[in-house]
Amino acid sequence: MAVLTKLITAEDLLHMPQESIRSDLIRGELIRMTPAGARHGRIAIKFGAKLDVFVTGRNLGMVFAAETGFILSRDPDTVRGPDVAFVSRERIPPEGVPEGFWPMAPDLAIEVVSPGDTAADVEAKVYDYLDAGTRLVWVVNPKTQRVTEYRSLSEIRVLTINDTLDGADVIPGFSLPLKELFE
Secondary structure, three states: OOOOOOOOOHHHHHOOOOOOOEEEEEOOEEEEEOOOOHHHHHHHHHHHHHHHHHHHHOOOEEEEOOOOOEEEEOOOOEEEOOOEEEEEHHHOOOOOOOOOOEOOOOOEEEEEOOOOOOHHHHHHHHHHHHHHOOOEEEEEEOOOOEEEEEOOOOOEEEEOOOOEEEOOOOOOOOEEEHHHHHO
16 A cells, blocks of 8 residues: 655745744655755855855845745746855846745855765755756855865866856856865
């Protein structure tokens, strides 16, 4: 006899009581994650702050902080909360920022690798973002001091601490020497 498990929707997740452990919703299943460590948080805020100043000053769109939920797919629902995200001005609805989860993928998703993340965990996040239409994913690895840039599953570039990251066509004009990020 098969036991059916009720899948959770994005709306169910949004209305759950706040807990001390953050969660993503992956194809209807709640995946609990431990809070990020201090180095992770420091890199994420530095990245987010630099990006927000650039984006806001040029009216390019909006930058979102860690754990802002983006609905990447429906039925079953997937909601991911990147460490930093960007949505271009053209994709912001006339009514402004929604109260709940953002109803689509961000243009840019930035994930900072935590010590407990496996390669499979990180890869799954990248695939989910790209499959949902995210145009650029940056995976920041504090341990190796590298950033892996994904534009697709076949267009991948690895940058080292001596390189400069740029927003290319997603955030035109944005650049960040990786030395600044990892110092």
